[in-house]
Amino acid sequence: MVVSYEVEVSPGLLDPANGALADAGAGVPPVRSRRLVVVDANVHHRYGVRLSKYFNARGIEHAFCVIDAHERAKTMDSVFEVVSSMDRFGLARRQEPVIAVGGGVLTDVVGLATSLYRRSTPYVKVPTTLIGMVDAGIGAKTGVNFERHKNRLGSYHPSLVALIDPEFLATLSTRHIRNGFAEVLKIALIKDRHLLDLLAEHGSRLIAERLQPADGPGTGPIAGEVLRRAIHGMLQELQPNLWEHQLKRLVDYGHSFSPAMEMEALPELLHGEAVSVDMALTTLIAHHRGLVSAADVKYIWRVMDQLDLPRWHPVCTPDLLARALDDTVRHRDGRQLLPLPVGVGSACFVDDVSRSELARACAELQQLSWARSGTGRSGAASAAVGGGGHG
Amino acid sequence: MVVSYEVEVSPGLLDPANGALADAGAGVPPVRSRRLVVVDANVHHRYGVRLSKYFNARGIEHAFCVIDAHERAKTMDSVFEVVSSMDRFGLARRQEPVIAVGGGVLTDVVGLATSLYRRSTPYVKVPTTLIGMVDAGIGAKTGVNFERHKNRLGSYHPSLVALIDPEFLATLSTRHIRNGFAEVLKIALIKDRHLLDLLAEHGSRLIAERLQPADGPGTGPIAGEVLRRAIHGMLQELQPNLWEHQLKRLVDYGHSFSPAMEMEALPELLHGEAVSVDMALTTLIAHHRGLVSAADVKYIWRVMDQLDLPRWHPVCTPDLLARALDDTVRHRDGRQLLPLPVGVGSACFVDDVSRSELARACAELQQLSWARSGTGRSGAASAAVGGGGHG
Numbered sequence: 001m002v003v004s005y006e007v008e009v010s011p012g013l014l015d016p017a018n019g020a021l022a023d024a025g026a027g028v029p030p031v032r033s034r035r036l037v038v039v040d041a042n043v044h045h046r047y048g049v050r051l052s053k054y055f056n057a058r059g060i061e062h063a064f065c066v067i068d069a070h071e072r073a074k075t076m077d078s079v080f081e082v083v084s085s086m087d088r089f090g091l092a093r094r095q096e097p098v099i100a101v102g103g104g105v106l107t108d109v110v111g112l113a114t115s116l117y118r119r120s121t122p123y124v125k126v127p128t129t130l131i132g133m134v135d136a137g138i139g140a141k142t143g144v145n146f147e148r149h150k151n152r153l154g155s156y157h158p159s160l161v162a163l164i165d166p167e168f169l170a171t172l173s174t175r176h177i178r179n180g181f182a183e184v185l186k187i188a189l190i191k192d193r194h195l196l197d198l199l200a201e202h203g204s205r206l207i208a209e210r211l212q213p214a215d216g217p218g219t220g221p222i223a224g225e226v227l228r229r230a231i232h233g234m235l236q237e238l239q240p241n242l243w244e245h246q247l248k249r250l251v252d253y254g255h256s257f258s259p260a261m262e263m264e265a266l267p268e269l270l271h272g273e274a275v276s277v278d279m280a281l282t283t284l285i286a287h288h289r290g291l292v293s294a295a296d297v298k299y300i301w302r303v304m305d306q307l308d309l310p311r312w313h314p315v316c317t318p319d320l321l322a323r324a325l326d327d328t329v330r331h332r333d334g335r336q337l338l339p340l341p342v343g344v345g346s347a348c349f350v351d352d353v354s355r356s357e358l359a360r361a362c363a364e365l366q367q368l369s370w371a372r373s374g375t376g377r378s379g380a381a382s383a384a385v386g387g388g389g390h391g
Numbered sequence: 392m393v394v395s396y397e398v399e400v401s402p403g404l405l406d407p408a409n410g411a412l413a414d415a416g417a418g419v420p421p422v423r424s425r426r427l428v429v430v431d432a433n434v435h436h437r438y439g440v441r442l443s444k445y446f447n448a449r450g451i452e453h454a455f456c457v458i459d460a461h462e463r464a465k466t467m468d469s470v471f472e473v474v475s476s477m478d479r480f481g482l483a484r485r486q487e488p489v490i491a492v493g494g495g496v497l498t499d500v501v502g503l504a505t506s507l508y509r510r511s512t513p514y515v516k517v518p519t520t521l522i523g524m525v526d527a528g529i530g531a532k533t534g535v536n537f538e539r540h541k542n543r544l545g546s547y548h549p550s551l552v553a554l555i556d557p558e559f560l561a562t563l564s565t566r567h568i569r570n571g572f573a574e575v576l577k578i579a580l581i582k583d584r585h586l587l588d589l590l591a592e593h594g595s596r597l598i599a600e601r602l603q604p605a606d607g608p609g610t611g612p613i614a615g616e617v618l619r620r621a622i623h624g625m626l627q628e629l630q631p632n633l634w635e636h637q638l639k640r641l642v643d644y645g646h647s648f649s650p651a652m653e654m655e656a657l658p659e660l661l662h663g664e665a666v667s668v669d670m671a672l673t674t675l676i677a678h679h680r681g682l683v684s685a686a687d688v689k690y691i692w693r694v695m696d697q698l699d700l701p702r703w704h705p706v707c708t709p710d711l712l713a714r715a716l717d718d719t720v721r722h723r724d725g726r727q728l729l730p731l732p733v734g735v736g737s738a739c740f741v742d743d744v745s746r747s748e749l750a751r752a753c754a755e756l757q758q759l760s761w762a763r764s765g766t767g768r769s770g771a772a773s774a775a776v777g778g779g780g781h782g
Contacts, residue, residue: 076467083537083544093638094724116544118722119532119635141510146474153474153507155546244510247485331509333485 005158007138007231013126013165014050016057024124025097025160033058036089038065038082038110040102042390043128046171051101063089069106072267074145076153082113086121097122097160103129103176104136104271108154111142115157125159128168128390130180130211131272134187134230137162140242148266149327150259156243166227169210171390175270177207181307182272182279184226186254187233189279189300193345195229196303198222203306247332248349253339254279257316260324264315273310277365280304280311281321284361285353286340296344301368312369318359325358396549398529398622404517404556405441407448415515416488416551424449427480429456429473429501431493433781434519437562442492454480460497463658465536467544473504477512488513488551494520494567495527495662499545502533506548516550519559519781521571521602522663525578525621528553531633539657540718541650547634557618560601562781566661568598572698573663573670575617577645578624580670580691584736586620587694589613594697638723639740644730645670648707651715655706664701668756671695671702672712675752676744677731687735692759703760709750716749 010020037051044051044066055062065085067078086098100110100123107125114123127137143154169177181203188196202222211227213220237251258274265274283300286292292300304311329336336351401411428442435442435457446453456476458469477489491501491514498516505514518528534545560568572594579587593613602618604611628642649665656665674691677683683691695702720727727742 076471080467080537087538087540087543090721092721092725116546118543119534119545119547143510146471147478149478152478152509154510155507156510330481330483334483 005140006161007164007235008161009164009166009227009231011165011167013163013167014047014054016054019058020163021054021099021124021126022058022060024099024163025122027095033060034089034096035060035062035099036065036086036091036096037062037099037101038067038085038106038113039100040106040128040390041066041068043102043106043168046390047101047128047168067102067106067109069102069109070267071105071145071262071271074105074109074143076144076146078109079113079116079144082110083117086113086117091117091121093118093121097124099124099126100159101126101128102132103127104132107132107137107159108141108143108151111157111159112144112154115142115155120157123159125162127162127164129172129176130169131176131183132180133164133166133169133227134180134234135183137164138231138234139238145263148263150263158242164227164231166211166223168390170212172210173390174207174210177210178308179270179272181207182254182276182309183234184230185303185307185309186251186275186279187230188303189283189341189344190250190253190339190347191237191345192229192233195226195233196299196344198226198229200299200303200306202226203303204308207307247335248337250339250347252337253282253341253347256328256336256338257281257321257324260320260327261313261315264320265313269310269313269315273313276304276309277311277313277316280365281316281358281361282338282340284364285357286342288357288360289340289350291340291342291348293343299344300341310369311372312365316362316365318355318362321358321362322355325353396531397552398555398626399552400555400557400618400622402556402558404554404558405438405445407445410449411554412445412490412515412517413449413451415490415554416513418486424451425480425483425487426451426453426490427456427477427482427487428453428490428492429458429476429497429504430491431497431519431781432457432459434493434497434559437781438492438519438559458493458497458500460493460500461658462496462536462653462662465496465500465534467535467537469500470504470507470535473501474508477504477508482508482512484509484512488515490515490517491550492517492519493523494518495523498523498528498550499532499534499542502548502550503535503545506533506546511548514550516553518553518555520563520567521560522567522574523571524555524557524560524618525571525625526574528555529622529625530629536654539654541654549633555618555622557602557614559781561603563601564781565598565601568601569699570661570663572598573645573667573700574625575621576694576698576700577642577666577670578621579694580674580732580735581641581644581730581738582628582736583620583624586617586624587690587735589617589620591690591694591697593617594694595699598698638726639728641730641738643728644673644732644738647719647727647729648672648712648715651711651718652704652706655711656704660701660704660706664704667695667700668702668704668707671756672707672749672752673729673731675755676748677733679748679751680731680741682731682733682739684734690735691732701760702763703756707753707756709746709753712749712753713746716744 140156140158143151146152211223254275258278262274505512531547531549534542537543602614645666649669653665
């Protein structure tokens with residue numbers, strides 16, 4: 001079976017003159033003009049009218065299914081909501097791709113619903129958050145949480161196409177922009193030193209500008225390069241291993257301890273924030289093993305500061321980390337297969353991280369965090385926000 | 392991606408000397424000796440002790456998850472039960488295949504649970520009913536019902552291997568044996584005239600004997616040939632189209648109207664009984680189109696009588712059939728793609744069955760059924776029984 005899916009950067013996606021969204025998965029010639037649009041509640045609030053105008057202008061009958069998508073609603077109940085709306089819409093099995101518009105939670109939920117519906121129906125992803133554009137929105141994985149286990153239920157079900165329009169970032173909250181930069185940072189740390197240098201130099205400004213240029217729509221040249229490198233790096237890793245037959249995955253960097261932290265802190269830590277704490281932890285472990293020099297650790301901390309990403313959180317305790325590692329070992333079939341950075345821009349896998357290494361790194365992160373803030377600041381913003389992030 | 396799965400007939404499966412079940416999916420050499428066994432409640436009642444003895448004798452640590460599997464319990468809640476038991480067991484992701492022991496409902500539910508768990512974990516099917524051995528147990532499809540829609544949610548997730556031991560049929564109720572023969576009859580009607588002749592001659596006796604030989608374990612020569620031909624015919628159709636990219640499927644014969652009837656009559660009609668009514672209906676439609684001669688119709692009725700399978704049920708009304716066809720059209724992407732028999736042992740696809748054809752065939756079946764029984768007998772047994780059928 002050959003599977004292909006596309007990731008297409010398409011600025012001005014909601015401009016009626018742009019056919020990308022209307023034509024996505026429509027076949028040649030297009031068979032029917034009906035679309036079910038599943039959209040995050042925040043995104044619908046901001047973009048619902050434009051979405052309707054777009055489909056009307058293109059002569060496409062459509063209905064909305066509005067989902068309040070956030071990490072706590074990343075459940076089978078949300079999947080059922082989408083499935084019921086597919087039934088009400090009377091969706092044909094293969095020729096009316098569902099359009100998913102929202103952040104990573106929304107596209108993961110719609111991905112699973114379409115994967116299960118009649119054992120597989122097509123869908124199109126329109127990620128509206130930075131984390132969606134560089135991570136959740138461009139892979140093949142779908143998933144929901146189950147009994148406090150992160151993504152315990154899911155499938156591999158790539159969308160026909162992921163349409164990326166950076167203009168959506170203009171209305172994204174700063175915190176959700178930073179959240180996405182954690183996944184950009186991951187790609188930089190494991191395989192792209194130049195990307196790391198870009199983040200070190202421009203990270204803070206890119207966040208303030210939400211990757212939008214001062215002088216009009218689209219992205220500025222640096223923002224464009226950062227996005228392209230992050231997406232390209234991710235796809236390079238995913239493409240040969242879509243079904244994860246290979247459990248040695250570089251892109252699991254930052255994702256060994258973070259699922260347990262994220263679930264434990266729910267809803268306080270966003271996904272990227274938990275990933276950032278995980279990366280800080282494993283940076284220190286790698287440092288103590290002589291894999292990352294003191295200078296490189298300092299450089300990584302500098303970039304994390306540029307991006308205002310946390311390095312510690314109160315749920316990050318030796319006990320939680322030990323439990324997290326146990327579950328990660330089950331997930332990696334009896335082995336740790338833990339990606340550790342080697343210098344910056346490179347990584348390796350190890351199988352022998354001990355509880356005492358975890359405890360030591362954890363204690364150091366806590367001290368660093370206290371020293372940095374001087375006020376007991378946890379390193380993560382504490383406001384709970386909706387998953388779409390378009391406040 | 393290449394996918395392979397095996398169907399293996401292995402008599403004496405629970406004999407500790409038979410390594411088939413212990414070694415299924417264990418890898419070479421076997422990695423660990425732990426198994427989660429998900430088993431239908433009726434089957435556990437009859438075979439639980441032997442299953443335990445088997446795994447103990449082979450030195451395999453194991454736990455049972457007992458599921459009360461029947462059509463009304465073919466839901467996501469049952470899937471969640473299995474998922475929770477996998478979590479409690481601490482299942483490794485790829486090296487501890489779940490063992491599913493039961494009828495089609497049980498293997499469909501476990502198939503979906505393992506498909507979703509960590510986005511895919513391996514499993515082994517041990518079908519204990521005839522319908523499991525010739526149909527549900529040997530395909531790649533998993534599924535549960537949702538809001539009264541048959542198999543609305545599911546996936547394609549073949550087991551590593553399906554182990555078939557006809558001895559399980561010795562304790563199956565007669566009604567469940569007949570239920571399985573409906574799927575055998577389907578294969579005969581669409582592609583195997585010789586199999587139909589075997590059913591015409593031996594059907595009644597094979598049911599009475601539960602496909603067991605008078606003189607010991609295993610199957611007699613005719614029973615063995617019937618099983619082999621049914622399984623072989625099914626696999627021939629499934630194998631080139633595992634993911635149903637092709638929606639023209641001969642094995643959909645009997646499955647165009649039956650899902651709606653089965654759901655409407657729940658729990659009164661077993662799956663095979665609904666399939667039988669569907670086949671009677673489409674036999675008449677084909678006859679009126681000149682595709683099946685009067686003599687062949689008579690022959691088909693004779694075989695259905697041999698197998699004591701129903702040709703009508705009170706839920707079979709023109710209105711329900713019209714709604715069923717509407718949903719089938721959505722399932723087949725805007726076309727009827729309705730398999731109709733051509734003579735016996737062959738079939739074609741049509742796209743233009745009208746409501747009046749449905750109504751006419753329906754009325755005739757009702758009359759035939761009344762004439763046959765003289766007592767208003769519905770043609771289907773009315774007792775509701777557990778899905779495993781091992782009463």
